Amino acid sequence: MWQIVYIVHSQEEAEEIESYLTQEGFLIKVENRGNKDYQIKALPSEAEEVYEIINQKFNF
Numbered sequence: 001m002w003q004i005v006y007i008v009h010s011q012e013e014a015e016e017i018e019s020y021l022t023q024e025g026f027l028i029k030v031e032n033r034g035n036k037d038y039q040i041k042a043l044p045s046e047a048e049e050v051y052e053i054i055n056q057k058f059n060f
Contacts, residue, residue: 002029002041005051014038017054026050 029041042050
């Protein structure tokens with residue numbers, strides 16, 4: 001089961017976040033919802049930490 005932790009509005013932003021978090025050792029999944037929104041998903045056990053990292057590290 002995956003939990004949505006963040007939504008971005010471009011593929012580039014999604015790839016940047018995914019790359020950074022993967023390098024940090026997190027399991028991340030990115031889903032395009034059929035429009036310009038990309039959902040960043042993490043495992044429920046890591047979701048809160050991933051959310052905090054995204055908010056601290058990225059300013060989109």
